[in-house]
Amino acid sequence: xxxxxxxxxxxxxxxxxxxxxxxxxxxxxxxxxxxxxxxxxxxxxxxxxxxxxxxxxxxxxxxxxxxxxxxxxxxxxxxxxxxxxxxxxxxxxxxxxxxxxxxxxxxxxxxxxxxxxx
Amino acid sequence: xxxxxxxxxxxxxxxxxxxxxxxxxxxxxxxxxxxxxxxxxxxxxxxxxxxxxxxxxxxxxxxxxxxxxxxxxxxxxxxxxxxxxxxxxxxxxxxxxxxxxxxxxxxxxxxx
Numbered sequence: 001x002x003x004x005x006x007x008x009x010x011x012x013x014x015x016x017x018x019x020x021x022x023x024x025x026x027x028x029x030x031x032x033x034x035x036x037x038x039x040x041x042x043x044x045x046x047x048x049x050x051x052x053x054x055x056x057x058x059x060x061x062x063x064x065x066x067x068x069x070x071x072x073x074x075x076x077x078x079x080x081x082x083x084x085x086x087x088x089x090x091x092x093x094x095x096x097x098x099x100x101x102x103x104x105x106x107x108x109x110x111x112x113x114x115x116x117x118x
Numbered sequence: 119x120x121x122x123x124x125x126x127x128x129x130x131x132x133x134x135x136x137x138x139x140x141x142x143x144x145x146x147x148x149x150x151x152x153x154x155x156x157x158x159x160x161x162x163x164x165x166x167x168x169x170x171x172x173x174x175x176x177x178x179x180x181x182x183x184x185x186x187x188x189x190x191x192x193x194x195x196x197x198x199x200x201x202x203x204x205x206x207x208x209x210x211x212x213x214x215x216x217x218x219x220x221x222x223x224x225x226x227x228x229x230x
Contacts, residue, residue, distance in 0.1 A: 033217045043206055045161070045221035091160060095217055106219065108160035 002027045002094050006109035013082050014117050021077045021112045023092030029053075034075045035093040035106065036066065045091070051075065082116045089113050121145050122222035124209050130228045131199050139194040139225045141209030150192040151219065152184060153208040161208055167192060168214065196227075204229045 003026040013019045025034065036048040049059065051068055059066045063080045079086050093106040123142045131137040141150065148169050153161035165174045167186045181203070183195040196203055206226050210219040 035218070037221075043208075043224040043226070045208065045210075047218060047220065050218050105163060105166075106161075110160050111158075113158075 002029075002032075002096075002107040004092050004094050004107050004109035006092055006112050008112050009110070010113040010115065012115040012117060015084060016081050019079050019082050019086075019114060019116075021079075021090055021092070021114070023075045023077065023109060025073050025075065025092070025094045027094060029096050031096075033095045034068065035095070036075075036077050037091045037093065038088045039091065039111070040088040048077075048090075079114070082114075084116050084118050087114060087116045122209055122211055122220050124207075124222040124225050126225060127223060128226050128228070130230060131196075132230055133201065134198045137196050137199055137227070139196075139207050139209075139227070141192045141194070141222055142190050143209075143211045143220075143222075144190070145211055145213075145220060146189060147211035147213045147220070148189065149212045149214055150186060151210040151212075152182075152192070152194050153210065154203075155206040155208055155224070157205075164194070199227070199229045201229050203227065 005024045007022055011019055032053045034051045038046045038048055049066055056068050056070055065078045067076045089111045091111045092109040095106050121144050125140050129137060149166060151166040152164045154164055155161040163175050164178045164182055165184055181197050185193045194207060204227055206224045208224045209222040212219045
């Protein structure tokens with residue numbers, strides 16, 4: 001069974017500090033996708049990144065960066081120079097890849113509540 | 119520009135009174151999903167449609183039903199809402215074999 005663990009429930013940082021969110025996953029699949037979604041107070045889940053299991057390159061997008069370590073089954077997310085607009089819940093998720101017929105099922109972690117204090 | 123639209127954003131219903139939540143999409147995606155998200159929890163998949171094929175999760179209560187009359191629309195019907203069904207309901211879509219899901223803004227359901 002697929003499982004995603006996000007150990008930290010709530011993280012508070014002062015604006016401009018960096019914050020790293022840990023994500024550890026378990027799967028018996030040899031190919032899979034990993035995702036990060038942001039859920040601001042408005043409720044909509046906003047896609048941030050998708051990474052497939054064969055691509056271990058780290059990625060940077062503006063102030064966001066992701067560190068994929070297949071050896072430790074981790075896909076950590078760092079926000080650099082945090083801003084108040086980064087306050088949200090962040091979910092790590094895992095799905096089979098390639099998705100089988102009709103199955104794009106996402107296994108979500110419990111989420112990290114990030115509070116950025118001005 | 120909204121791609122996945124959910125109406126209404128807030129719904130109040132009475133205990134036991136049937137309620138329908140709606141979702142529409144402009145992406146022409148063939149897969150549509152319904153998730154239930156309770157406070158401080160991760161979204162939980164209720165069911166999804168792959169084209170017209172309905173796929174129910176094993177632990178989704180019978181009280182929850184869904185309809186997909188065409189590619190663009192999908193409905194969530196709760197036949198007899200209980201207090202425990204109060205939650206945010208999220209609709210999502212994806213194009214098959216691409217994995218990425220696009221979420222709507224959600225409908226927050228209150229049961230009185």
